[in-house]
Amino acid sequence: MDGLFITIEGPDGAGKTSVLNELFPRLQFASEKEMIKTREPGGGKIAEKIRDLILDPAYGEMDDRSEVLLYAAARRQHIVDVISPALNNGKIVLCDRFVDSSIAYQGAGRRVGIEEVAQINQFATEGLTPDFTLYLDVDSDTGLKRIQRSRGYQVDRLESEGLEFHQRVRHAYLKLVEQNSARVHKIDARTGLQDVVDQSFSAISTAYPDYFKEMVE
Numbered sequence: 001m002d003g004l005f006i007t008i009e010g011p012d013g014a015g016k017t018s019v020l021n022e023l024f025p026r027l028q029f030a031s032e033k034e035m036i037k038t039r040e041p042g043g044g045k046i047a048e049k050i051r052d053l054i055l056d057p058a059y060g061e062m063d064d065r066s067e068v069l070l071y072a073a074a075r076r077q078h079i080v081d082v083i084s085p086a087l088n089n090g091k092i093v094l095c096d097r098f099v100d101s102s103i104a105y106q107g108a109g110r111r112v113g114i115e116e117v118a119q120i121n122q123f124a125t126e127g128l129t130p131d132f133t134l135y136l137d138v139d140s141d142t143g144l145k146r147i148q149r150s151r152g153y154q155v156d157r158l159e160s161e162g163l164e165f166h167q168r169v170r171h172a173y174l175k176l177v178e179q180n181s182a183r184v185h186k187i188d189a190r191t192g193l194q195d196v197v198d199q200s201f202s203a204i205s206t207a208y209p210d211y212f213k214e215m216v217e
């Protein structure tokens with residue numbers, strides 16, 4: 001069995017971080033393969049530095065195309081430093097966000113253009129595509145309210161965008177789900193956290209039964 005590349009996507013406040021914190025140990029318990037959990041932007045020394053810059057609300061004047069390029073640069077470095085070595089060693093990589101985020105946030109949210117953002121990312125990734133993607137779906141209103149409740153005024157540069165920006169992001173994600181139905185599995189993330197974790201585990205272990213065994217107590 002080779003390495004397996006799984007990503008988790010969703011609008012801000014969908015619950016990716018909360019879900020991953022519970023899903024990762026559960027998947028690890030169900031698999032004999034080594035697993036790593038990582039995130040974008042970031043995941044490595046250089047990419048985390050770029051993350052600090054991109055998300056810092058002090059840089060509100062950042063140009064939209066510069067933003068696309070910074071996300072792509074962080075991604076490139078993350079692939080070289082972390083993702084590719086792990087996959088080449090046969091590991092399972094669970095990654096919080098990847099190219100789909102750039103398509104949704106920069107392509108649609110910032111209106112830079114889906115095709116343009118896809119092309120830049122093709123250069124950055126040399127075509128590396130996740131084997132499987134979980135998309136946690138939540139309406140923008142609910143997502144933003146969750147973020148406000150948990151982080152108050154400590155929201156980052158992207159989270160602080162208005163409702164219409166986040167609605168464009170969600171709409172683009174829903175289109176991605178439609179267009180990539182073999183890869184992207186949508187989960188309704190408005191339900192309770194435990195339910196979302198259970199559905200996520202079930203989706204992955206059903207798609208890859210040779211990698212994950214359901215543990216019977």
Ligand SMILES: Nc1ncnc2c1ncn2[C@@H]1O[C@H](COP(=O)(O)OP(=O)(O)OP(=O)(O)O)[C@@H](O)[C@H]1O
Pocket residue numbers: 010011012013014015016017018019146147149150159189190191192193194196
């Ligand atoms: N299913 C859920 N139901 C209700 N609240 C939830 C659910 N999932 C997460 N939350 C809460 O919503 C807030 C945001 O969750 P979390 O940080 O996991 O989201 P996220 O998708 O990682 O956000 P971001 O992409 O902005 O980092 C937290 O306070 C978390 O406890």
Ligand SMILES: Cc1cn([C@H]2C[C@H](O)[C@@H](COP(=O)(O)O)O2)c(=O)[nH]c1=O
Pocket residue numbers: 012039040041055071097098099101102103105106158159
């Ligand atoms: C990878 C990626 C991310 N974003 C946005 C989405 C979020 O608002 C932040 C990352 O924060 P998180 O708490 O780690 O989810 O960045 C983006 O706009 N484009 C991207 O490619």
